[in-house]
Structure formats: structure tokens, C-alpha cells
Amino acid sequence: MKAVEVKNLIKTYGDIRAVDGIDFDVNENEIFALIGPNGAGKSTTLRILATILTPSSGEAFVYGNNVRKDPDSVRKLISYLPEEAGAYKALSGMAYLKFMADLYTDDSKKKTEAVEVALRIANLGNRIKDKIKNYSKGMTRKLLLARAVMMKPKLAILDEPTSGLDVINAMEIRKIIRDLSRQGMSVLLSSHNMLEIEFLSDRVGLIHRGKMYEIGTAEELKKEHNAKNLEEVFMATAAINRISL
Amino acid sequence: MKKFFILVKKEIRELLTPQMLIPLLVVVLIFNFVGKIIGKEVKKSQVPQPIEIIDLDRSAVSQSVIEIIKKSNFAPNVTIENKKEEILAQARQKKEKAMLVIPAGFEKGIKNFEPQKIEVYNIMRNFSVTGSRDAAILNAAIAAINEVLSNQLISQAILGKDPGQLKRPVLTNEFVMVGEKTANISAAAVSGFIASQTTFIPIILFLIIVFASQMIATSIASEKENKTLETLLSTPVSRKFIVASKLFAAGFVALITAVVYLFGMRNYMTSMTGGSGTNLDGATKNAIIELGLQFSTYDYVLLGLSLFFGILAALAISFILGSFAQDTKSAQGVVAPLMILILVPYLLTMLLDFSSLSPLVRNLVYAIPFSHPFLAAPSLLLNQYQNVWLGIGYLAFFFIVAVIIASKIFSTERIFTLRLKFKKSNFKIGK
Ligand SMILES: Nc1ncnc2c1ncn2[C@@H]1O[C@H](COP(=O)(O)OP(=O)(O)OP(=O)(O)O)[C@@H](O)[C@H]1O
Ligand SMILES: [Mg+2]
Numbered sequence: 090m091k092a093v094e095v096k097n098l099i100k101t102y103g104d105i106r107a108v109d110g111i112d113f114d115v116n117e118n119e120i121f122a123l124i125g126p127n128g129a130g131k132s133t134t135l136r137i138l139a140t141i142l143t144p145s146s147g148e149a150f151v152y153g154n155n156v157r158k159d160p161d162s163v164r165k166l167i168s169y170l171p172e173e174a175g176a177y178k179a180l181s182g183m184a185y186l187k188f189m190a191d192l193y194t195d196d197s198k199k200k201t202e203a204v205e206v207a208l209r210i211a212n213l214g215n216r217i218k219d220k221i222k223n224y225s226k227g228m229t230r231k232l233l234l235a236r237a238v239m240m241k242p243k244l245a246i247l248d249e250p251t252s253g254l255d256v257i258n259a260m261e262i263r264k265i266i267r268d269l270s271r272q273g274m275s276v277l278l279s280s281h282n283m284l285e286i287e288f289l290s291d292r293v294g295l296i297h298r299g300k301m302y303e304i305g306t307a308e309e310l311k312k313e314h315n316a317k318n319l320e321e322v323f324m325a326t327a328a329i330n331r332i333s334l
Numbered sequence: 335m336k337k338f339f340i341l342v343k344k345e346i347r348e349l350l351t352p353q354m355l356i357p358l359l360v361v362v363l364i365f366n367f368v369g370k371i372i373g374k375e376v377k378k379s380q381v382p383q384p385i386e387i388i389d390l391d392r393s394a395v396s397q398s399v400i401e402i403i404k405k406s407n408f409a410p411n412v413t414i415e416n417k418k419e420e421i422l423a424q425a426r427q428k429k430e431k432a433m434l435v436i437p438a439g440f441e442k443g444i445k446n447f448e449p450q451k452i453e454v455y456n457i458m459r460n461f462s463v464t465g466s467r468d469a470a471i472l473n474a475a476i477a478a479i480n481e482v483l484s485n486q487l488i489s490q491a492i493l494g495k496d497p498g499q500l501k502r503p504v505l506t507n508e509f510v511m512v513g514e515k516t517a518n519i520s521a522a523a524v525s526g527f528i529a530s531q532t533t534f535i536p537i538i539l540f541l542i543i544v545f546a547s548q549m550i551a552t553s554i555a556s557e558k559e560n561k562t563l564e565t566l567l568s569t570p571v572s573r574k575f576i577v578a579s580k581l582f583a584a585g586f587v588a589l590i591t592a593v594v595y596l597f598g599m600r601n602y603m604t605s606m607t608g609g610s611g612t613n614l615d616g617a618t619k620n621a622i623i624e625l626g627l628q629f630s631t632y633d634y635v636l637l638g639l640s641l642f643f644g645i646l647a648a649l650a651i652s653f654i655l656g657s658f659a660q661d662t663k664s665a666q667g668v669v670a671p672l673m674i675l676i677l678v679p680y681l682l683t684m685l686l687d688f689s690s691l692s693p694l695v696r697n698l699v700y701a702i703p704f705s706h707p708f709l710a711a712p713s714l715l716l717n718q719y720q721n722v723w724l725g726i727g728y729l730a731f732f733f734i735v736a737v738i739i740a741s742k743i744f745s746t747e748r749i750f751t752l753r754l755k756f757k758k759s760n761f762k763i764g765k
Contacts, residue, residue: 102751139568142747161570169568175561179348191340192569233565 090152092117092244092275093138098147100133100299107133109299110147115244115292120266120276122290124283124323130299131279132172135248138277139169151244168193170237172248172279175229178222182213182232185221186239193240207232207239210265226253234262238269245269247278251285263289283319293319295326302326338575345583348556349549358591362598382409383468386425386433389414393441399452399479403434406475410434422455431468432456444483452476512625513717519621527622532711537599538592539641539707540680543648546588547669547676550649551656553580554749555665563749573745577737581649588645626717633714636722643729644707648672650736657743657752679705688712703732 093115100108108130115121123131136142138149140160148155154162176185186207190200208217211232221229230253238245250266251259259282267289270276280286286293287307295303295310303310303326307319314325385408389396392414403410411430413421418435425433435453443450454476456469488497508520557563566576622628629637652669659665679702682688688696688709699705706725713721743749 136564139564141564141567141750161572164568164570167568169565171561171564173561174565177344177348177562178560179351180344188340188344189565189569192337192566192571195336236565 090117091115091150092119092152093121093277094148094150095134095138096148098134098137098149099145100130100137100142101145106299108137108144111296111299111301113294113301113304115275115277117275118270118273119291120270120278120289122286122293123277123279123296124281124286124293124319125296128298129296131296132248133299134296135169135246135277135279136171138163139167139171139246140164141169166243167246168237168240168242168244169246170233170248170250172252174233176221176233176236178220181220182211182217182224182228183208185232186211186217186236189236190239203239203241206241207235209235210238210262211235212261227255227258230254231258231262238266238274241269241272241274243273244275244277247276249280250278251280251282259285283323287319295323297327337571338579341571341575341579342583342586345553345579346587349553349583349587358594362594365598379468379471380407382407383471384409384411384428384430385472386410386421386430387412388416388418388421388433388435390416390438391436391440395441395444395483396436398482399436399440402479402482403475406471406478408472408475422457425455426457429459430457432472444487447487452479510621510625512627512715515625517621517624519618519625523618524622524625524627527618528627528715532715534596535637535641535711536680536684536708538596539644540676541592541595542588542641542645543676543704544673545591546584546645546649547652547655547672548666549587550580550584550652551659551665551669552662553584554653554656555659555662558659558750559661567749574741577653577741577744581646581653581737584652585645585649627715629714636719636726637710637714639726640707640710640722640729643726643733644704647703647729647733647736648676650733650740653740654736654743657740657749660753675702676704678702679708683708683712703729 091114093113095111095113097110097112098108099106099110111130111134113121123134125131133142137144138151138156140156140163143157148157150156151163152166154166156163176182177188180188183204186204187200190203190207193203194200211217211234213228213232216224216228221232224232230251234247234250237247237250245266247266251262254262263285266276266278276289278289290307292304292306293310294301303313303322305313310319310322311317314322316322316325382404385403387400387403387410389400389412400410400412418433422433433455435455437451437453440450440452454472456472458469484501485497488500489495492500507518509516510519510521510524512524554563557566567573651672655668655672656665659668679699682691682699683705688699691699706722706729710722710725713719713725743752
């Protein structure tokens with residue numbers, strides 16, 4: 090079964106066609122990355138799959154569940170890390186993790202496990218007991234990322250997961266995402282970091298102005314465009330489709 | 335259900351921020367502080383106040399004048415020498431409040447039916463309430479002197495008659511009629527009693543509704559501002575629980591806040607009145623019961639229902655309004671229309687005789703859902719049960735409609751896309 094199936098998905102805001110008829114699949118245990126310039130429609134696509142937005146037309150499925158008709162079933166399978174996310178400032182990092190774990194499960198053993206996983210990933214040491222309002226941007230991001238994967242969801246939807254993190258922390262997080270995916274978690278992410286995408290993703294979708302231009306593995310795309318790296322692919326695609334980036 | 339309480343706990347924690355608690359504490363402390371000071375002043379004025387009296391007559395009548403002054407809670411310092419200036423200077427130094435001069439020939443004049451003048455020097459140091467009260471007490475003492483002396487004169491002139499009767503040949507025997515019931519009591523006593531019973535209801539109601547509305551709007555707006563809403567709405571928790579937990583937490587915190595304020599205010603009020611409660615004498619109590627002006631258990635239940643649905647309706651409407659706010663700053667603004675809807679009936683029912691309003695205005699006020707809880711207490715006292723039930727029904731209807739709309743907003747993407755668009759002068763609600 091596919092982790093994600095997207096069929097002719099369209100999302101409009103008034104006259105703006107944020108997503109303009111895209112199709113793609115994400116296989117089970119796969120890491121699929123959406124790349125594309127600012128305003129391409131990456132976040133909009135992820136939000137639809139996270140049941141935050143409703144599609145204007147077309148269909149999207151998560152493990153066979155229709156996001157429009159059966160969002161409750163979808164929410165049980167996914168966890169979503171928004172692009173710009175925050176946490177409850179009055180809580181400590183620890184309290185936040187416990188609170189979020191409580192929302193996913195009533196099983197106290199699973200909860201403790203999840204919080205332990207998150208503590209390891211967030212790696213905030215003693216600061217985990219600090220109020221979140223005293224965290225730096227990167228610390229908050231690590232906490233949120235840890236929260237997003239701690240329940241080991243069937244599908245993690247991560248919108249620019251490592252944005253705002255330093256090189257070392259970003260590398261650390263990428264390894265964790267890859268390990269979790271090998272343990273059976275499918276991942277759909279977006280990123281502007283081509284290194285990250287080459288390191289992490291099994292397949293890449295290149296999206297611009299709401300349309301999907303290319304889908305394939307990083308290797309396939311590089312070969313096809315005769316490019317040394319994904320950045321060159323990105324530029325080449327732009328040239329072929331005469332799109333201004 | 336467990337998730338509901340987890341959400342409620344988190345909502346309450348988010349609402350009870352220092353920004354919210356500190357003003358609350360400060361207000362209560364100020365109320366308490368002011369109350370204590372006033373209480374002290376009141377107590378001070380209850381001990382006999384020193385007062386200077388120059389008695390130039392030294393007669394039996396002037397002596398009885400001094401006795402009456404003493405009985406009116408003054409401690410007179412009597413001098414018989416004519417040293418006005420000196421004694422006045424002394425009185426001022428000793429911070430006394432007044433000096434009286436009883437002229438020579440006072441007794442003789444009175445006995446010859448000639449009006450006599452007592453000079454009264456009021457030493458004013460400030461123009462506060464306590465200051466004017468001292469002057470009022472002195473005036474009352476002078477009135478008492480007149481009463482006693484005129485009684486003496488009358489009984490001298492017309493022997494064998496009761497001077498009290500002669501002075502007030504017409505007496506009243508007051509009756510009050512409420513609905514069908516009549517009782518032998520004065521109108522002043524009835525309205526005094528009703529005021530003492532019902533003044534706090536609209537204040538509590540007003541406070542709770544205002545706090546609750548602001549809290550719920552803030553709670554939604556802060557989820558948007560802090561970017562926690564998207565994450566929360568992607569979790570496998572029923573959106574109905576999320577909506578309900580916000581309503582419940584805001585209502586709960588508002589209730590506590592209102593109780594704390596009230597507690598502070600009550601301390602303040604009781605200290606103002608010197609702790610004298612509203613103890614009724616037996617006759618008044620019986621008359622009030624005869625008139626049916628006491629809340630029965632049934633009345634209390636209806637009153638509670640009306641208040642309860644009033645608060646629920648306000649919460650649900652604020653929830654909708656709060657969805658339009660993008661941040662906590664604009665949250666205060668979006669609930670402004672609701673504040674007006676609450677303020678209008680609050681002021682109207684406090685200041686005006688509702689039944690004397692023109693039918694048009696009255697129906698307009700009835701159309702505001704929040705008028706009904708304010709009108710419930712007076713309606714119940716007048717046994718207008720139908721009005722109260724209609725009000726409760728209207729509020730319940732409003733609440734249900736508002737909750738349905740609120741859940742619709744929250745269970746779709748509208749919660750993210752609703753916003754008020756301000757365009758130059760005119761603004762419209764946009765998607
Ligand atoms: N709430 C909204 N109202 C109107 N237009 C919107 C809204 N949200 C997004 N858009 C528009 O939809 C388009 C796609 O936006 P989206 O956020 O999906 O881009 P993105 O690929 O994630 O970009 P970035 O790399 O900058 O994050 C943009 O043109 C954006 O302006
Ligand atoms: Mg984006």
C-alpha cells in the first residue's frame with residue numbers, strides 16, 4: 090500500500106492557484122522530498138495531507154484514507170511538523186512533550202517510551218525543564234521535531250525540518266530521520282537544502298507554481314539532466330520549462 | 335474523555351499567565367487596602383469626636399444642650415470664658431472638627447419664645463466623604479437640640495398635650511403592592527431590601543461575561559500567534575473536544591477571576607459601611623415574605639440557569655469572534671462588539687426602570703441575548719416566570735447556534751483563513 094497518493098490535487102486561494110493539479114505517490118518506508126522555489130506550493134501540499142487544509146479539487150490519500158472524507162483516520166497515522174511552528178510558551182519542554190504524547194495515546198507505557206525517544210532526539214539536556222519561552226529558535230525547532238517523530242507515526246510530514254538548525258544539529262536530525270524511516274516510518278518532507286535532500290531522500294519531486302515538473306531519485310534526475318548535483322538539476326529544470334526562479 | 339481534561343488543564347495553564355494574574359492580584363490588594371483605610375476612618379469617627387463649646391449662658395438650658403451634643407457622640411470641651419479666637423486656634427491645632435458658642439441670655443430668650451442663635455464653626459481640612467459626614471453628624475445634633483427645646487416649649491404653652499402629636503398631626507401608614515400582593519411596609523424599605531439583595535448579581539454577571547469573552551478570544555488568538563494551532567489540529571483529538579476544552583477552561587477561569595474580584599470588592603464594601611449588614615427587623619422581614627419578594631429555591635434555580643446560559647452564549651460567541659483574530663492584541667478588539675452588547679443591558683437595567691421604556695427600545699433590549707440574565711432577578715421577584723423561561727430559551731438557542739458555528743469554523747480550514755480585512759475606512763469579513 091502507498092503511504093501517500095495524490096491525484097490531480099488543486100488548491101486555490103481566490104485567484105491564486107497555490108497547488109495546480111499535482112500527482113505523486115510516496116511508497117511505504119520511503120523518504121520523499123518536495124523541492125521548489127518559494128511560493129511553489131510545497132507547504133500547501135503538505136498542509137492538505139496533514140488535514141489542515143481541504144483540497145479545492147482532486148484527491149489525496151494517506152494509507153488509503155481520503156484526507157477530505159476521513160480526516161480522523163488520517164490524523165491517527167500521521168504527525169505533522171509545520172514550517173513555522175511554535176510550542177506552548179508557558180510549558181516546559183518536558184511538559185510539552187508529555188502533553189503532546191497524551192493527545193496521541195492513553196497507554197502510559199507508550200507515552201513514556203515516546204517521551205524517552207523525544208528526549209534523546211531533542212537532546213536539550215537540563216534545559217528540557219526550562220520554560221519554552223526561554224528557548225532559542227533552534228532549541229524550539231529541535232523540540233518540535235522530536236515531538237513530531239516521537240510517536241513513530243506511519244507517516245511523518247515535515248515542512249523544512251532542519252530550518253534554523255546549525256550544521257551539526259541538522260546533521261544529527263537527518264540521521265535520526267533516516268534511522269526512523271528504516272524502522273518503518275514513511276516521510277514526506279520539503280526542503281531548500283539540496284545537500285539534505287541528496288543525503289536523505291529516496292525520491293524527489295520538483296514543484297513550481299503549483300505544478301510537478303519532475304519526479305525521480307536524485308541519481309535519476311542528475312543523470313537525466315547531466316548534472317553534478319541537485320542544485321544543477323533545479324536550475325536545468327527551470328531553464329527547460331522556461332520558469333523564472 | 336481523558337484527552338478532554340488534558341486539554342482543559344493545558345488551556346487553564348495557558349490562561350493563568352503572570353500578565354493575567356498580576357493585575358488581578360493588584361486590584362484585589364488595592365481594594366483591600368482602600369477598604370482597610372476607610373474602615374479605620376469609619377471606626378475613628380465612631381469614637382466620640384472632640385468638640386469645643388463656649389457656654390456663655392451657664393444655664394440649665396445650655397446644660398441640656400451640651401448633654402444632647404454628648405449623646406450625639408461628641409466629647410465636648412466646655413469653656414465659660416469668651417475667648418473665641420484663642421479656642422478656635424486651639425481647636426485647629428488639636429485637629430478638632432468644630433466649635434459651638436452658646437450666647438449669653440440663651441435660656442432667657444428661649445423661655446420668651448425668642449429665636450436664639452448658636453454659632454457653629456466647622457473647621458474643614460479636606461473635602462472627603464468622612465469630612466462631610468462629621469458636619470452632617472453635627473447638624474443632626476443641632477436638629478436634636480431643636481426637637482428637645484421645642485417639645486419643652488410646646489408642653490409649657492399647651493399643657494397636657496403631646497408635643498410630638500402636635501408637631502405631626504398627619505401620620506402615614508404605608509402599604510406596598512407587588513403584583514396581587516399587598517403588605518404594610520414602606521416603599522423605601524422594600525427597595526432598600528431589593529437593592530441589597532440584587533446589586534451584586536449584575537456586577538458578577540458583567541465581570542464573568544467580560545472576562546470569559548476576552549479569555550476565550552485570547553486563547554484562540556494566542557494559538558495562532560504562537561503557531562501552535564496547526565500542530566494541535568493535526569493530532570488525533572476530536573475537534574469538538576478542542577472547542578469544548580477552550581470553552582470550559584475560559585468559563586472556569588473567568589468564574590474564579592470574578593469570584594476573586596468580588597471578594598475584594600465585598601471586603602471594600604463592608605468596610606465602607608462599617609460592617610453593618612442588612613439585618614432586617616421582624617416586621618420588615620414578614621412584609622417582604624408576604625410580598626413574595628424573597629428568592630425561593632425555584633427562583634434560585636432559574637436565576638442560575640439564566641446566568642449559566644448567558645455565560646455559555648457569551649463564550650460561544652466570543653469563540654467565533656476570536657477566530658477572526660490573528661494575534662492576542664487583535665483578540666481584545668474582535669470581542670469589542672460583544673462588550674457593547676453586554677454593557678447596554680447592564681447599564682440600562684442598573685439605571686432605568688425597564689418597564690417604562692418605549693416598546694421599541696424594550697424589544698431591542700429583549701433582542702440582545704445578554705439582557706435576559708440581567709432582567710432575570712427583577713422578573714423573578716415580580717413572579718414573571720414566563721419572561722425568565724423565555725429568556726433562558728432564547729439564550730440556549732443562541733448558545734446552540736453559536737456553538738454549531740464555532741465547531742464548523744474549527745473543524746474546517748476556516749479557522750486559518752478567517753480574518754478581518756481592514757480596507758481604508760470600511761472593513762468587511764473575508765475568507
Ligand atoms: N492563506 C493563504 N491565502 C492566500 N494565498 C496563500 C495562502 N497560503 C499560501 N498562499 C499562496 O499559495 C502559494 C503557495 O504557497 P506555499 O506556502 O505552499 O509555498 P511554499 O512552496 O511552501 O514556499 P516556501 O518555500 O516559501 O515555503 C503562494 O503563492 C502563497 O502566496
Ligand atoms: Mg513552505
